[in-house]
Amino acid sequence: MIRIEQLQKSYGTAQALAGIDLRIDPGELFAFLGPNGAGKTTTIRILTGLTRIGGGRVFIGGHDIVAEPRAAKRQCGLVPQHINLDSELSVRENLDIHGRLFDMPPDKRQTRSAELLHYVEMADRAGQPVKQLSGGLKRRLMIARALMHQPKILFLDEPTVGLDPAIRRRIWALIKRVQQDGATIFLTTHYIEEAEFLASRVAFLDRGRIVALDRPRTLMDGLGTWAIDRVDGEAMATRYFATREEATAYSAAQDCGFTLRRVNLEDAFLHLTGKKVS
CATH class of the missing domain: 3.30.1490 (Dna Ligase; domain 1)
Incomplete structure (x- = not known):
């Protein structure tokens, strides 16, 4: 579902990514781990078309992100690290605007938003202004919004940052459910237990390079x-x-x-x- 070949990116003289090779299978929940500045967010921004590729090739759902950027982007849903909902609009309106951006017809937007609000257990909040929501509810709404256009791949950039442990585990359950329903998930997180619980494979990124790639249990058993x-x-x-x-x-x-x-x-x-x- 995701194929990365010698991915590179530099900002001036600073090299953010130094030649990454990676393949992620359909339906896999894959975690990308590393210290701050390792290149995690840069990788997600490139894969989702928000940052230009510096070198190498990337294929999303079989589409080259340089040669077929629109087709590649339609495969993706993104939950960024920082909350970027429109706080003055209602929960339903935030979903509706996202559907409009992906050219969804009105009837499909209405049906899909109702399905997703039920899916993330927010059907009773549909008319509520986003500014009145708690942090955990905003995170759930961001996941719903990313799923609005039915993407095949969901990118989660530290989706539970700042949440208390109880709310974080509710988000984990939601992420697992999204995977079980067929989505491929690419996750970055600094909560190590999150990757242990959720991911089938993890990659360790350090200074723009993958230094290890395997199942969590295999990496731990090595010690x-x-x-x-x-x-x-x-x-x-x-x-x-x-x-x-x-x-x-x-x-x-x-x-x-x-x-x-x-x-x-x-x-x-x-x-x-x-x-x-x-």
């Missing part, structure tokens, strides 16, 4: 199953173990405070890059 964090001077040191018994035996010999926990996806990223996902 072990259990981790011990302990204070080492002014820093935090972590060691990994295949079994809990090994970890417990090690911790018994320590004379400082420690925390025993399961290995997570952030451990794998730190091990490969020395940086935190952010």
